Amino acid sequence: MHQQQPIAILDSGVGGLTVAKEVMRQLPREKIVYFGDTARTPYGPRSSEEIIQFTREIVDYLIQFSPKMIVIACNTATAAALGVIRSRVAVPVVGVINPGARAAIGRSTTGCIGVIGTEGTIKSRAYDSALRELSPHVEVISETCPLFVPLVEKGNFRSPETYEAVRKSIGHLRKHPIDCLILGCTHYPFLTDTIAEVMGQNVALINSADETAREVSVILQNKRSLTRRDEIPVHQFFCSGDPILFKSIAQQWLGEQIELTPVIWQVPNIV
Template sequence: MLNPKPIGFIDSGVGGLTVAKEAMKQLPYENIIYLGDTARCPYGPRPAEQVIQFTWEMTNFLLQKDIKMLVIACNTATAVALEEIKAQLSIPVVGVILPGTRAALKSTGSQRIGIIGTQGTIKSDSYKRALKNKSPQVFVESLACPKFVPIVESNEYASSVAKKIVSETLMPLQKKRLDTLILGCTHYPLLRPVIQNVMGSGVHLIDSGAETVGEVSMLLDYFDIANGPENPQPTKEFYTTSSPQLFDAIAQGWLTNYQEKAQHAKLNSK
């Protein structure tokens, strides 16, 4: 049954655009609304209670837009807020951590997996727990990369500064003989070429956000709420809590045929 309501995507900033991009590719008939809390990004260093509050504020903003599904396209928010939000909403809610761990376990041959993420995601141990629950013998090495998100948010992800910071940050992982590395933050795929170059071609990079869209697709079918070819020109709306111009500049560089103009969103504190 055709359901024209949009799918909502929330993130601490522009990183979730990597998930939205994959959704547009895999789910070409779905209407999409994206909200990035760029004014308060990054979420990684913030206390869990604050991340939960901010995630609820973004969720409530999108609920007013009558979304049919919520995708928490932020690893930090998924780690601390997913279960609470899932329990209280009547629509399906999807996070980015479990799909990423499943893909990593499928990919690894040596059972040596690395995880990079924000301080909040790494501190929560969500990825490590999820990996060990499914495969107790797997070796897991986690590394917080607090400088990566600001590089992306300032649209510097292709700069020489980015290459230097990524190279220096990932140095401890190069000695760990990993064959798989989870990009445990949706901002990180924008740095993918640099990360791949530093880690070497023998390390398979897992984009948690891209893996999440497979789960979104499955749930759309399961709940019979998918859109089809009857909706050949789906709508796309983008909201940001800070500068729409900077958001548009990054979106134009990352999304194919980005014609939209981001709108400013004011979030209500609880």
């Protein structure tokens, strides 16, 4: 594995930018190739077969860049396709569910953890399995939030409409003794302020991006594959849908991370 090869990050849309931002922060010399499938988002209501097909198509596209690692920065795709992708490629493949579960177990003191996610992620019970593997007696309270991803994909992070959607979706979770709430979709950190307002200050919000980036770093370090170059990397960002909206949201979210680093924006044709 060549140290100068990029890290490939994929998502159903803009949500994976939360992971990309954290990888950039923790590993500033690593080049990133990002693909957001904004034309086919959201993945949550889709069948497992569709999600696996879409994820395979994106990975097949990203392989041309010879990545040294692939990060599936989408909880729904991680739940449905992680094993399939690992069997298809020769490089390490990291998902976002196990890192998020580890972070929550390490933070919780009550042993009651909430998980919010897309229909596909919650139905898969992937977080339940990951959490109970780490702590068999943990209580898991799960809720689907189908309204969240469309809001984020439109760039609607803070508005009365957003607050009302969050309140209706998860306000009832406050009756449970949860002290940690896993944001089980990488789109949801865009709504952190509103979710925190609805849930209250006694509930810690768990964003798997930090832990996922840490896992990427550990794996590459163990394989002696961290880049040793001194020059600033040039990242590449692809989306399958509206490039203007995608670029606007990405620039807003990544902020100073891309002010210091050149970025190439492209719209591929993968289907």
